[in-house]
Amino acid sequence: MTGRSAGAPGSAGSVAGAGVDREVAAWAEEVGSDGPVAAVGSRTRWGLGGRLASGTRLVSAPVGVVEHRPEEMTVRVRAGTPVAELHAELAASGQRSALPERGGTVGGALAVGESDLCALGRGPVRDAVLQVRYVSADGRVVTGGGPTVKNVSGYDLPRLLVGSLGTIGLIAEVLLRTQPVPAVGTWLTSLGVDPWAAREVLYRPAAILWDGTSVWARIEGHPDDVAAERSALGRLGRWEVVEGPPPLPVERWSLPPGELRTRPAAECGPGWIAEVGVGVVHAARSQPPRPVPAAVAELHRRVKHGFDPAGRLAPGRSVLAGAPGAGPVGGGR
Amino acid sequence: MNLGLGDGLHSCVQCGLCLPHCPTWRVTGDESFSPRGRIALMRAVQEGGAPVTDDVADSWDTCVLCRGCETACPSGVPFGELMEQTRDTLAAAGRITPLWERAALRCLAHPGLLRAGTRVAAVAQRVGLVPRRLGLPRLPLRPEPMRASGSDVWLFTGCVMDAWQRDVHLATQRVLEAAGYGVRPTGDRAPCCGALHRHAGLVGETRSLAERMVEALSGDAPVLVDSAGCGAAIESYGRLLGTPEAEALSARTYDVQEWLAANLERLPRIEADARLHERVAVQDPCHLRHVQRAHQATRVVLAPYVDELVELDDEGLCCGAGGAYSMLHPDLAGAVRERKLAAIGRAAPDVVASANPGCSMHLAAAGVRVAHPMSLVWEALSATR
């Protein structure tokens, strides 16, 4: 296993810091320690956090699945790898990850931090990362988290990196937790059923979507359980099997799941589709910037400054972009 | 200070699993009022030479001795023994149990004195001089006498309970008779078990009361006890005195519910519709649950005679009565009782069954309707006769 070759560059004696592979090391060289720089993947969510300052050099993370160990339920993959490619490889062993397949790369999906449509069943993206290797603002390879499925050694850098939009480090390689692909899975839809009633009767649905009139449910698992869940749903109304979820509008809202009954209809504009039990709402209209209290904004400033004192990582972009009360969080330029 | 503690002191690994089972930790959140803290202080004093400051003495003095920590302890720390030994040492040094308390405890062994005092209190009660919050049951002016009906079993009547809750003893005797036992009440020949003296660290008094009991209750007849605290005390005589006679007495002492549960077939059956139409919550006295570990018997014996038995959801946490504890530490005892009252509130029973006089008085003082399990069984049996 790659993680076991001791005495790798940059981190003599430590194990997790060891085994930085050649491609990651080469990418760190490319990122260097000077001048504005940002990582680019497939640009599926490129606009998030604001426009990059002009003159920002774009770099692409290395590609490829480094090691998949089905019996450990982990996979080590370089950040430039398309999620679809990763999932194709995992599928060969009956596994997958919680990362969304939306045409993007692993690194992009993690930097953005948006979960899969089936987050209700598969968990949020932030829970999928066990270990992260990223290139720091000064061009070094930093390892956070641990090589095993469970680890509380030290601070949780992987979670900090997820959703950080490349502003505190450029994700180079990650160790992801994998999960078994369920034996059976199906999408069902019904008109007029109460989605909360569906949520109530389903034990572990992978997704429940609602647009105010129709409900879509994804149920997965053991064939007997899926059959039982289907008949439980059947008691609520007529359901029809469909190929997949409905087409989703492009904007993404994040609301407390307890508020989905009323808020999407009142705020999200026509055509919204809500993830019941999760709180994500897909809509044509974008979510107004959410206010950030001063103390939280200050913490963000200190985090950004601590990891990127010169503000060279993704200048112009901020995780609090536009948030009322946030002030400038992006680095020094 | 050498507290005289043995190896048991070293069986604690400080895991802290006892904390939530300790009533005083539950209401203070303070390590000093936890079993683990109390043991750590014993170690600090006995082995580390730390002084017994007032705070240290208070930590030990505020233990209810419910021994809930013992059932929770996977290491088998003999906490009760450690605490009793510590209190013995402190009492001998005059650090705990003030003279007035010692004098009051001495009265318990004098039935005449106790009865006279009770009559005075009964009169005072009738002219409204005794506040309800003290939780005294309605004291009889002229208690119904207890008479032997045979010699199959002893019924231990004790001190305060006999003076204040004679009705419970009478109900217990009648239930036993209904099961076909000839009952001999112990009465003045064995006036007090010494449990309260033990709690107060008065080991000398405890021993002499125990010796008196062993002598008075010789023979082979089982000794049945309807006070959980007294039962636990008598069952510990073997360890306390170390004589074969004491061991034998301990071995043939039973909680009355425990005895009846093992002989359930001897109790008259009643029709389902003759059961007491009550929702009964069982409150486990600590010395029944954690020391005698016979608390399930209460349920077995009650079940055929009441409509519904409900459990409290507090895992048998102490109610704060603790013998004389509720009088000596009223604030802590009151706070501990609040938790019990909340648990009773959630179970919403018509009546709470408690097999210990101290608990029942402590709870009654807060307005809870409490009855001894034997009183409930007798109520059901007598209605069908």
Next chain:
Amino acid sequence: MGSVPAPDDALVSELRSILGPDGLRVDSAERALVARDASVFDRGRSGPVCFPRSADQVRAVVLAAVRHGRAVVPRGAGTGLAGGAVPLGAPVVVALTRMNRILEVDVGARVAWVEPGVVNLDLTRHLRPLGFHFAPDPSSQQACTIGGNVANNSGGPHCLAYGVTTSHVLAVEVVLPDGEVALLGGLDPEPVGYDLRGAFVGGEGTLGIATRIAVRITPDPKAVRTLLLAFDSTVDAAETVGAVIAAGIVPAALEVMDRRITEAVERYVHAGYPTDAAAVLLAEVDGAPGEVGTGAERIADIGRAHGAVSVRVAADDTERAALWKGRKTAFGAVAQIAPNYYLHDTVVPRHALAEVLEEVYAIAARHDLVVVNVFHAGDGNLHPLLVFDRREPGIMERVLAAGSEIVSASLAAGGALSGEHGIGVEKRDYMPLMFGPDDLDHQNRLRRAFDPDCRANPGKVLPVGHSCADIQALERVPTGVWG
């Protein structure tokens, strides 16, 4: 025990006016007690001990400490095993045990707001009538607090399927080390900004003090099957675990206990654990009935194929509860073998379990020590307990040396330093074995973003030379400060 403050000590009078006479203790006995947790580390020093009842009081206490230049250390039930709650350098200790209210339960939204002092199992008991529970179930769950779970990112047997604490914490209201109050995370799935909630969980009290926590509540499984498999060798048990996971089964829990610990546990719980087996594997599958039935059968089959000499399925909830009570009280039960124990909770890849276990036994034998193993096998989380009597001269050195070798063996197998107990003070200086200087430097940057002045639980997590961690200085009480 240290000195007692002068009656007119300015910090003490400020704290007393914040907390009232009942909310502060400065006596030497109390301070000696809160200088310890459940670990063997005994060089802690506590300053005043505060018992706030509200977030406002916590904030006022932190501000008072800031004004007086004192550090602050939060404390729950003190069940930690790495010295995380042990105060170093006589800081102000903030015991959160009186902030123990369950504030709100919203079954529809599957969230509960609790104060940090709520005991883990109390929340689950509270949720039981509603058909829900709080998934993280550390072995100390009957005593440990949810605030402590957040600080340690606690695990537990059922985290194999359900994930550790961080997966169940949605939002945390925090009093930061400078006294500012911030709500980290939120009830919505993708709160704006960095995942500071995720960063805070597992911060071991070095990033601030949680005063209110929103946790996810989990519906009780529809079906549960608990199996007890007995093996003639610990290696067989470990190999069964690997095979079960490789077969694509994700059990709710997979726990292994070796013979010595099983004997001790059985003496306490009388759950019918076989005391003649070299190792037992406690496996639980839960979820929907179909997956549970199939999963249980397959685990039994895999076990038999790997040499299980007996497979027993718990007949009912009572039997199941008794088996789990045994597993969860195992650490305490070791006192039946010897009065002290010392353990690491390293994690190794599942494929290396058997090999590392053998190494652990060999290390103990080399140091002439007794080791018992009871661990979360499903996620490779070892708990080798070195049991000893610290009154034996020179034994502590042997124990620490053996512990160190166990850590090295685990890390060499591609493992992690701690799976769930945290780093605290005990494992702090092992951190460089797992992380390089740059890695530690970045962890330090995160810590300093929350706590630029090193006021929060100094001396923890990061090794000497990194941050707020000069233990030599912390073991002495700063000049002019009583403690």
